Amino acid sequence: MLTLRSILQQICQFFRGMSFKVTKRMYRSSAVFMAGAAIITVVAFTSAGFGSGGRNALTAFAETPETEDFPDQEAVKEEAVNEEAGIEKTVVQEKVQIKLPVAKMQAQQLAGDFLEKDVIQKQEQAEESKAEIDRINTKIAMEEEAKRQAEEAAIKAAEAKKAAEAAAEKAEKEKAAHATSVSQDDYQVLLRIVQAEAGICDDKGKILVANVIINRVKSGKFPDTVKGVVYEPSQFSPVSNGSINSVKVTDDTKQCVDRALSGEDYSSGALYFMNRGGSRRGAISWFDSHLTYLFQHGNHEFFK
Numbered sequence: 001m002l003t004l005r006s007i008l009q010q011i012c013q014f015f016r017g018m019s020f021k022v023t024k025r026m027y028r029s030s031a032v033f034m035a036g037a038a039i040i041t042v043v044a045f046t047s048a049g050f051g052s053g054g055r056n057a058l059t060a061f062a063e064t065p066e067t068e069d070f071p072d073q074e075a076v077k078e079e080a081v082n083e084e085a086g087i088e089k090t091v092v093q094e095k096v097q098i099k100l101p102v103a104k105m106q107a108q109q110l111a112g113d114f115l116e117k118d119v120i121q122k123q124e125q126a127e128e129s130k131a132e133i134d135r136i137n138t139k140i141a142m143e144e145e146a147k148r149q150a151e152e153a154a155i156k157a158a159e160a161k162k163a164a165e166a167a168a169e170k171a172e173k174e175k176a177a178h179a180t181s182v183s184q185d186d187y188q189v190l191l192r193i194v195q196a197e198a199g200i201c202d203d204k205g206k207i208l209v210a211n212v213i214i215n216r217v218k219s220g221k222f223p224d225t226v227k228g229v230v231y232e233p234s235q236f237s238p239v240s241n242g243s244i245n246s247v248k249v250t251d252d253t254k255q256c257v258d259r260a261l262s263g264e265d266y267s268s269g270a271l272y273f274m275n276r277g278g279s280r281r282g283a284i285s286w287f288d289s290h291l292t293y294l295f296q297h298g299n300h301e302f303f304k
Helices: 002-017 024-047 054-063 073-178 184-198 203-219 226-230 237-241 251-261 281-290
Strands: 272-275 293-297 300-303
Touching: 184 203, 184 226, 184 237, 184 251, 203 226, 203 251, 203 272, 203 293, 203 300, 272 281
Parallel strands: none
Antiparallel strands: 272 300, 293 300
16 A cells, blocks of 8 residues: 555656646646546556455545645645636736737827828928028029129120210310310400301300311411411401401300310311301302302301
8 A cells, every 4th residue: 555655646746746837627637537547546456466455445545644645725725716816817918918909009000190290290391491492592583683684784884984985085086186276366366256256146156157267277278377367358357347356255255266176166167157147249149159058057157
């Protein structure tokens, strides 16, 4: 019987020593299996001629303390409680595992919503930035165009100014070329004849009379001095009647004579002038028959 007890104890220790976790059902099945194995072992040993009969052997096995061959009830209860706790823990873990993907999906959806809003906001900001850049580029283009036009206007103004200066310089040169240098004596004679012939005329009329005198000095057909031209016989009535010596020269007449001597000329090359209303019939006839009529200004007609 000692050998049988040893075998049963070894079997119990074997099952206790197993490291895997068994459920309550597995534990009950194992207990049934162990009980069946113990009965079969007792029967076998009895039939093999142990010292005691099979009945005594079974009785001895049954009387074997339970604490030596099987786990006590407290241990079984504790293990059952632990098993139930493990089952509940497993269920909780499964629920947690189920809830975790759901929470993850919700988190992903929420993150997706935030990402979509962020993308939309960034797109709106990009569109606003693009519109602002377009406005700035348009403003810059307009400013550049205005600057270009201003530069072109400045260039044109500079060119116009340069052209005007060139024209003025050319006019001054032409005026200087046509200017007549006379002696002081000739200058005084020119002042008096212009005053006597055109004292009541406008500035252009006075300048025209001075132009005719100067044209004669330059022509080569008349004397080459103002005094010689003016005092040539039968040419100017103020000389014939002596009024040239009694006139008082005005400042306006001086200015007109100076302008004529500086080159201001409206005469078109005229060498003669006549006041038809104050001239003799013979003189009028000679002018009309021998000279070329040019134009009339005031009471004077000009010929060449």
